[in-house]
């Protein structure tokens with residue numbers, strides 16, 4: 001039987017949840033081959049450059065207008081590889097594909113197929129048919145377990161998605177339309193994924209979902225025991241929780257943070273706004289006083305904690321008065337990290353029947369409040385100078401970044417820096433340091449939002 005290798009590339013846009021979906025698709029593509037059972041066996045090999053790929057997938061985001069525009073622009077960039085390069089098959093998958101399947105299928109000729117998330121279960125068969133047609137090899141079918149070796153990512157941190165979908169129906173949000181109702185993943189699957197990641201060298205596990213703390217509610221289980229078991233089972237692994245809906249933050253959850261050093265004191269809580277009328281219209285099931293209470297509880301119990309949040313600016317009910325209220329809150333509570341996103345007027349959401357405020361006002365407000373937060377975050381970064389922390393190095397970076405005498409500069413992270421979104425700590429050293437191990441560092445300076453540090457003890461002792 002003739003063996004052929006086809007190279008496959010997946011480009012991912014959007015959030016961490018999409019990144020996990022892309023990794024899962026790649027794992028499946030590695031595992032499956034395609035054969036006509038007589039003459040040919042085709043294997044898929046992942047590559048990291050679109051220019052090298054025979055098959056390209058774009059995993060899109062369709063959450064808000066800017067994400068939709070970016071998805072389409074990226075798709076048309078990738079379509080150039082099909083027009084002029086090696087690429088034979090080009091697919092669009094992900095949230096945009098799910099949300100606008102019919103329109104995209106009829107309008108985008110460059111795509112060999114638009115595959116919605118709800119069709120991922122069948123994706124090997126779809127691929128088999130497409131390869132069959134393109135290479136003119138009739139009757140190709142997927143063959144499982146082609147790649148016997150277990151695939152270990154070797155990443156130092158890993159997103160572990162524990163659920164998909166959302167039942168909260170925030171009035172501005174398209175996620176429930178795209179991803180459907182909240183579905184917890186099975187505990188055994190979650191545990192197996194974490195086991196693999198730790199075995200493969202992950203020092204940090206980042207648990208994610210659209211509504212992470214809601215895990216278990218649909219299957220008669222509870223998130224707290226799940227997490228506690230993991231914290232006990234992997235005492236030397238950092239656990240970080242992202243996307244914590246404020247209405248689900250309880251004393252019991254905070255007790256877990258108190259009782260387990262490996263649960264990082266990093267609280268990623270999207271508040272979205274603080275004005276009570278807007279919060280109610282947004283269907284956030286929380287009031288301003290609850291937000292203050294959460295912040296007070298966290299600050300009291302964990303004086304070192306990092307609180308990160310996101311806010312939507314320019315909701316149709318946000319007049320100058322409501323915006324000023326949010327600004328006052330931001331100035332007062334001094335969150336370590338915060339992102340401000342323009343309200344996006346999305347069809348099929350409950351807020352779509354409101355009259356949006358003008359774009360220019362929204363942009364001005366985003367700029368104004370972002371500048372205030374920038375000062376807060378930079379002052380906070382400066383206030384960390386002198387602190388000794390546990391960190392791990394992710395990679396070596398260019399040593400001409402600084403004009404110091406240090407021969408080596410590394411990108412490191414402490415509990416304060418979540419992967420992807422937060423800035424690295426730059427770690428300088430006169431001798432080479434080992435990547436992928438915890439070590440103590442001393443922060444001695446900062447540049448904008450980035451702290452600069454040196455090893456706090458001789459490397460051999462770390």
Ligand code: SF4
Nearest residue numbers: 166168169170173175
């Ligand atoms: S919690 Fe609200 S904003 Fe977040 S995904 Fe669910 S509906 Fe959207």
